[in-house]
Amino acid sequence: MTCSCFRALLSRTKHHHNSEQEAGWYPSNKNIKLFSYRKLRSATNNFHPSNRIGRGGFGTVYKGILGNGVAVAVKVLSTESKQGIKEFLTEIDTITNVRHPNLVELLGCCVEESSRILVYEYVENSSLDRALLGMTVDTTNLNWKNRSAICIGTATGLAYLHEELEPPTVHRDIKASNILLDSNFAPKIGDFGLAKLFPDNITHISTRVAGTNGYLAPEYAMKGQLTKKADVYSFGVLLIEIISGRSSSKTYWSGMGQPLLQWTWQLFKEGKLKELVDPSLGEYPEEHVMKFIKVALFCTQAAAGRRPSMPQVVEMLLRPIKLNEEELTPPGYIDIPSKINHGSRGTTSSNFQLKKSAAGDSTNLLMSTSDTSTEISPR
């Protein structure tokens, strides 16, 4: 958007009672819909606590119903994000109207006075972390058919962010609470592009790194090296959570005080991967599930260069590709002990088998790259 367009927009936002604002939003040259504060206040019943559906590091989220009956999620950003209007609109310009079945659509925003509010499509079944805990959906809905679709859909949305969106976008904070489930339990990735709205030194997460403990790629957490492969790492952790029904950021597993990822690697080495599978998953195709866990291990390798790209991950999950697991190297891990809680949940155990196929080994691409950065050993 040019400066003159912003100036026009700025002058309009100072007048709170013009007809466009009464209508609910302003069109701008860049398709950013501007909702009036009044409209959002009315949609959320004056931001009533009973309309509150969540609170994250960026602010509080309310359910709202617009005048035309459309449900929206209204995210009121916290004070740290109070950028100027121009900076704010510049940042959200690239994430507005991004349409993909696996991405939560940002419908518009409100930038009146000190308010910075984002308006998203409302996604029916809340977030994956709550679903896995059985808080929002009957866990029988989280059968293998739905869980595998959630894995593949999330991978597809992330591949779109990395390879098709212009400019390519690294999400930085892939985690279960940022995956929302629609009425058919299809996944939609939320919060993409938001890290940029907060100045580096005041993100809600840490000083420089925007991400969540348990999901953070070691090279990003320790050296601030942000590439698409940091998202691939977080996605791998998410895969393990979806299959195990356990949270990597909150819990140590296996009675040995091991984090989830390290425990997964140990089970892989011992040939006991089936112990990882969520006991409440019910019937599942063992070979398929074991393959998904191994894809997760490819994604979380310590050396970023050894991790597949997201389009490769989609292929690995979707197609009968034989994984060359001889090439798997240990996961990288960074621990921030102060943020880790201890907890427990039961496990089951049995043997596992490898998926074989006639499709040939197409994982050689995964093995051909080498990483020049220091490799971080698992603990």
Ligand SMILES: Nc1ncnc2c1ncn2[C@@H]1O[C@H](COP(=O)(O)OP(=O)(O)OP(=O)(O)O)[C@@H](O)[C@H]1O
């Ligand atoms: N578009 C939406 N539709 C339905 N519910 C939503 C939507 N966006 C967010 N929520 C709900 O609000 C909760 C908080 O979301 P938010 O993205 O603010 O925080 P978070 O993902 O939990 O944490 P963080 O800010 O650290 O990423 C989500 O977990 C989800 O339950």
